[in-house]
Amino acid sequence: MDDAALGDSSDQDLLSAHVAGHPHAFGELVRRHRDRLWAVALRTLGDREEAADAVQDALVSAFRAAHTFRGQSAVTTWLHRITVNACLDRARKAASRRTSPVDDTERLEQLLEPHESAEAPAERQDLHRELLTALAKLPVEQRAALVLVDMQGYPVAEAAAVLGVPTGTVKSRCARGRARLLPMLAHLRGATRDNSGLGRGRNRTPGASVPPAAEPRDPGPNDPAGVKGGGGRA
CATH class of the missing domain: 1.10.1740.10 (RNA polymerase sigma factor, region 2, helix turn helix motif)
Known part of the structure; x- marks a missing residue:
């Protein structure tokens, strides 16, 4: 080739x-x-x-x-x-x-998608912050399942394949995660659904920012270190 x-x-x-x-x-x-x-x-x-x-x-x-x-x-x-x-x-x-992976304004700003951080209405940013803060309080297994199914839009069967667990386990983790999120986000139920951040379909934000490449380390042509920081298709 x-x-x-x-x-x-x-x-x-x-x-x-x-x-x-x-x-x-x-x-x-x-x-x-x-x-x-x-x-x-x-x-x-x-x-x-x-x-x-x-x-x-x-x-x-x-x-x-x-x-x-x-x-x-x-x-x-x-x-x-x-x-x-x-x-x-x-x-x-x-x-x-x-103790808390997302517990400060700077960290939350980093997690906002670039276009949202710079241009989105303040209400949308606030909703996104609250969602991320609540999501960070879940056990990591429940969080991973919800990220794949509700935020990335993966079918349950495919999320199960990614996680290497049965589909029933993914459903259970999602259900438990949603149940734990509900009381934390109940005050947002009157907000516009489009601002909720969940259930937006696969790759809701395909332009997610990728950190810049590290300084070159003179890798050989097959050194995987050379791919760190790569972005979308050139």
């Missing part, structure tokens, strides 16, 4: 090309999916730096484990599963040293 054909190749073909030694196939795969992986990580962890590190961990893992992919799910599902697992690992490790 030559470089000119990368953009027209399927995800699975790109992964196969990477396994076969193509130096740029994995980078193209990252460019396609990094924004969505970043959005999931940021909403799950509630911390910009932690989310960036989790995505980087996930990409390195995917880079190294590409040969284990058997095509039993979509490549994007496989990538999301690795990313969510990286987020859950980081959240569990951080639990003992962090």
Whole structure:
């Protein structure tokens, strides 16, 4: 496969090309999916730096484990599963040293989507802040399920594949998470539904900001560190 054909190749073909030694196939795969992986990580962890590190961990893992992919799910599902697992690992490790992942104005401003932070009405920003504050109080497993199903719009079956749990577990986690959110957000029920932040369909904000690349470390052509900070398709 030559470089000119990368953009027209399927995800699975790109992964196969990477396994076969193509130096740029994995980078193209990252460019396609990094924004969505970043959005999931940021909403799950509630911390910009932690989310960036989790995505980087996930990409390195995917880079190294590409040969284990058997095509039993979509490549994007496989990538999301690795990313969510990286987020859950980081959240569990951080639990003992962090009492509230979203507890200050600066952190909340970071979590707002760029277009909302700069231009959205104050009411929408306030609703988003309150939603994120409440979401951060949920157990991380419930939070991850709600992020995938209610914020990213994944079908329950696909969210279950990403999380590596039965569909019934996803439904249970979502139900428990919503039940815990309800009293925290009850005062918002009179607000416009469009401002609630939940149930907006998959990739509600495809332009989610991705942190800039780290300083180059002179990676080789196949070094996954070279993909950190990649954004959407060039």
